[in-house]
Amino acid sequence: MKASIPTATVARLPVYLRCLLSLPQDRSTCSSEELAQIAGVQSAQVRKDLSLVGLRGIRGVGYDIDALRRQITSLLGLDHEYRVVIIGAGNLGRALAAFEGFREWGFTVVALIDTDPSKVGTTVARLPIAALGDLEAIVQEHDASIGIIATPPGAAQDVADRLSAAGVRSILNFAPTVLKVSGVEVRRVDLSSELQILAHHLQG
Amino acid sequence: MKASIPTATVARLPVYLRCLLSLPQDRSTCSSEELAQIAGVQSAQVRKDLSLVGLRGIRGVGYDIDALRRQITSLLGLDHEYRVVIIGAGNLGRALAAFEGFREWGFTVVALIDTDPSKVGTTVARLPIAALGDLEAIVQEHDASIGIIATPPGAAQDVADRLSAAGVRSILNFAPTVLKVSGVEVRRVDLSSELQILAHHLQG
DNA sequence: TAGATTGTTAATCGATTAACAATC
DNA sequence: TAGATTGTTAATCGATTAACAATC
Numbered sequence: 348m349k350a351s352i353p354t355a356t357v358a359r360l361p362v363y364l365r366c367l368l369s370l371p372q373d374r375s376t377c378s379s380e381e382l383a384q385i386a387g388v389q390s391a392q393v394r395k396d397l398s399l400v401g402l403r404g405i406r407g408v409g410y411d412i413d414a415l416r417r418q419i420t421s422l423l424g425l426d427h428e429y430r431v432v433i434i435g436a437g438n439l440g441r442a443l444a445a446f447e448g449f450r451e452w453g454f455t456v457v458a459l460i461d462t463d464p465s466k467v468g469t470t471v472a473r474l475p476i477a478a479l480g481d482l483e484a485i486v487q488e489h490d491a492s493i494g495i496i497a498t499p500p501g502a503a504q505d506v507a508d509r510l511s512a513a514g515v516r517s518i519l520n521f522a523p524t525v526l527k528v529s530g531v532e533v534r535r536v537d538l539s540s541e542l543q544i545l546a547h548h549l550q551g
Numbered sequence: 552m553k554a555s556i557p558t559a560t561v562a563r564l565p566v567y568l569r570c571l572l573s574l575p576q577d578r579s580t581c582s583s584e585e586l587a588q589i590a591g592v593q594s595a596q597v598r599k600d601l602s603l604v605g606l607r608g609i610r611g612v613g614y615d616i617d618a619l620r621r622q623i624t625s626l627l628g629l630d631h632e633y634r635v636v637i638i639g640a641g642n643l644g645r646a647l648a649a650f651e652g653f654r655e656w657g658f659t660v661v662a663l664i665d666t667d668p669s670k671v672g673t674t675v676a677r678l679p680i681a682a683l684g685d686l687e688a689i690v691q692e693h694d695a696s697i698g699i700i701a702t703p704p705g706a707a708q709d710v711a712d713r714l715s716a717a718g719v720r721s722i723l724n725f726a727p728t729v730l731k732v733s734g735v736e737v738r739r740v741d742l743s744s745e746l747q748i749l750a751h752h753l754q755g
Numbered sequence: 756t757a758g759a760t761t762g763t764t765a766a767t768c769g770a771t772t773a774a775c776a777a778t779c
Numbered sequence: 780t781a782g783a784t785t786g787t788t789a790a791t792c793g794a795t796t797a798a799c800a801a802t803c
Contacts, residue, residue, distance in 0.1 A: 351755070353794075354793095355793080355794060356794090357751050358744070358748055360747070360751070361743070361744035361747040361748065362741075365727055366729075378759085378760065378761090379760075380760080386729060387730075387731070388795095389795075389796065390760095391796055391797070391798090392794090392796080394760090394762065394763090395794090397762095398761090398763075403761085404760075405761075405803060406760055406761040406762080406801070407760050407761075407802065407803035408760070408761085408803060409759090409760070409761085410761090422751065423747050423748075423750055423751045424750040424751055424754035424755070425747065425750060427750070427753075427754060429746075429750055429753065438645070438649045439650065441642070442642040442646035445642045446643065446742065448727070448742060448743040449742070449743060452743055452746065452747060452750075454750075493749055493753070516753055517749035517752060517753055519749060523569055523652070525566065525570075525589065525590055525591040526591075527591070532749060532752045534745050534749060536740060536742070536745060537565070537566075538647070538650065538653070538740070539565070539652040539653060539656055540562070540565035540566065541723055542633075542635070542653060542697065543564070543568075543627050543656060544565065544627075545697055545722075545723060545736060545738060546627055546628040546629060546631070546633055546656075546657075546658075546721075547561050547626065547627045547628055548720075548721060548736045549628060549720055549721055550631060551555070551556075551628070557770075558769095559770060559771090560770090582785090583785075593772065593773095594784095595773070595774090596770090596771065596772075598784090598785065598786065599770090599771080599772090599786085599787085601785095601786095602785090602786060602787075607785085607786080609779060609785075610777070610778045610783080610784055610785040610786080611779035611782075611784050611785075612779060612783080612784070612785085613783090613784070613785085614785090
């Protein structure tokens with residue numbers, strides 16, 4: 348029984364990975380101090396995180412960059428391909444469908460879904476927009492494991508329920524809605540809230 | 552000297568506010584238990600948060616919904632208007648420029664800025680795209696206090712430096728770049744990282 | 756060896772939750 | 780009054796940081 352990795356640590360792994368990939372090809376090792384510097388955290392944090400996920404360095408030398416890259420990739424499951432469906436073909440949904448940053452890490456957007464009949468059948472980034480009624484069929488056909496909700500707030504819970512029932516196991520929710528689901532991991536990105544938090548500091 | 556509000560509490564205020572606004576008009580009070588339920592947190596959390604920001608309820612009754620709405624709005628500074636500049640007119644930058652969710656809370660996008668000469672002068676959501684060279688002039692002209700970075704990663708630090716020097720005090724960063732700035736509050740939204748974190752759970 | 760750097764422990768800090776007296 | 784619900788304290792939990800012996 349392996350102890351699970353703290354969520355704060357998991358959330359930093361993508362940052363470390365990107366930093367490691369940005370290091371010059373000819374470098375072979377990297378100290379926790381240097382990685383911390385470019386990742387914007389403390390070196391003790393880096394050592395603790397890497398230690399928690401079972402990654403070891405060499406005392407007096409540092410960490411093997413290539414081993415770190417490969418092992419973090421594997422820990423995050425980025426050596427698999429994941430199929431993603433996006434629900435909501437508004438400005439945000441379309442931008443996400445065309446976003447290159449997903450493909451780069453092995454996430455393939457297999458469908459963009461919307462209720463608007465005038466949108467269905469048109470294409471965004473070479474992807475045809477499908478009807479909401481086909482959600483379940485599409486998830487099953489492509490064996491999609493991730494759903495991205497970019498609908499208006501009122502539609503989000505229903506879409507989440509349907510994604511969950513169809514077998515999607517992770518949801519990235521851009522709707523400003525608190526989703527009630529079970530057995531599905533949800534991450535929330537609330538763009539308006541982010542600005543509101545910044546606003547608090549501007550005046551406080 | 553007022554003690555400052557814990558960051559975790561500040562981050563929940565926008566959620567509470569949205570929940571309160573979704574309550575029927577004819578309701579006048581709301582218990583911490585009910586608010587917790589719709590916000591997806593524990594009732595003790597709600598009471599603690601509200602207490603930390605100085606909001607009181609009535610024992611045996613609950614909290615006054617209208618007072619809560621007004622006071623949270625004020626705490627977050629949402630009774631002001633904020634001018635926002637967006638840098639990067641790619642898919643994401645354009646989607647953000649057209650995003651209605653910002654306007655709704657008093658955030659006005661005053662400029663969309665890009666380096667690409669073929670984009671400059673065209674319009675997105677009735678907003679003309681400006682040249683990067685004009686960033687400082689635009690920030691000053693509109694007295695913008697928030698910058699949204701939606702550039703490729705390599706450009707983000709330079710843009711952040713220029714925003715900061717031009718007087719912007721808060722940055723929302725969508726580039727997968729760790730920004731080094733001082734005296735500016737930065738919030739990071741890393742879309743690829745979100746999927747990577749979800750991927751970790753899919754396989755773990 | 757001397758210098759560098761890890762890996763881990765313990766201390767600290769901050770956030771969440773449970774519990775319940777206070778009181779409407 | 781009796782029932783409901785707050786406001787706060789204390790307990791718990793999780794995350795960060797400091798410090799340093801181990802060791803390359």
